[in-house]
Amino acid sequence: MANMRRLRKALLLKTFSLSAKVRARQIFEIQDLGDSMLSQLMEKMLNLLWGEDPQILFVETFLHHLPPRVQTALANTTITEPRALAEEADRFFLATQQPGADVLAATLSAPSPVRRAWGEQAAAAPGRRGDTGECFYHVQFGAKAKKCIVPCSYKPPANERAGAR
Numbered sequence: 001m002a003n004m005r006r007l008r009k010a011l012l013l014k015t016f017s018l019s020a021k022v023r024a025r026q027i028f029e030i031q032d033l034g035d036s037m038l039s040q041l042m043e044k045m046l047n048l049l050w051g052e053d054p055q056i057l058f059v060e061t062f063l064h065h066l067p068p069r070v071q072t073a074l075a076n077t078t079i080t081e082p083r084a085l086a087e088e089a090d091r092f093f094l095a096t097q098q099p100g101a102d103v104l105a106a107t108l109s110a111p112s113p114v115r116r117a118w119g120e121q122a123a124a125a126p127g128r129r130g131d132t133g134e135c136f137y138h139v140q141f142g143a144k145a146k147k148c149i150v151p152c153s154y155k156p157p158a159n160e161r162a163g164a165r
Contacts, residue, residue, distance in 0.1 A: 023048045024060040058082060062089075069096065 018026075027048050033041055049056070059082055063071055066089055073092045079085045133153035137145040143156050 017050075020052050020056050021060060023050065023052070024056045027057060028060070053080075055080065055082065059085060062086065067093070 027045050030041070030044065036044075059080060062082065062085065063074060066074070070089050070093050073096075074085070074089060077085065077088065079088055132139070133151070135145075135149035135152035135154065137147045137149065138152055138154035145154070148154070
């Protein structure tokens with residue numbers, strides 16, 4: 001009889017309890033203290049761990065910093081030892097890496113002086129692109145543009161102006 005209760009309890013806990021990863025994420029998302037004491041915050045965090053080794057927080061932090069495709073690949077891993085997990089992440093990353101793709105992504109995301117200047121120009125005049133002062137639609141579609149974002153300095157070629165009358 002006691003054995004049956006333990007089995008039911010284990011089944012209920014397995015079915016309805018949150019995974020260690022979900023509980024770790026909840027710890028990261030705990031809001032400010034409000035009127036609580038610091039010890040109450042710690043108690044809340046420890047309750048979310050449910051006796052789990054606090055190392056899960058370290059592992060979840062590591063996973064959070066990985067590229068999305070590696071995070072997805074390791075989402076259901078059973079590896080909990082940090083260095084073993086890092087080695088598995090390296091193996092997957094190197095096996096799926098496209099030559100030059102990560103270098104290109106890093107280059108595109110790096111704030112170069114040209115990109116920074118373009119970003120400042122775009123922020124100063126929403127919808128404008130490039131040095132010509134034309135709006136996005138005229139840059140993309142030229143005379144066939146159906147929309148225009150003001151201010152736009154687009155001037156149709158002379159032969160199109162004559163045909164429009």
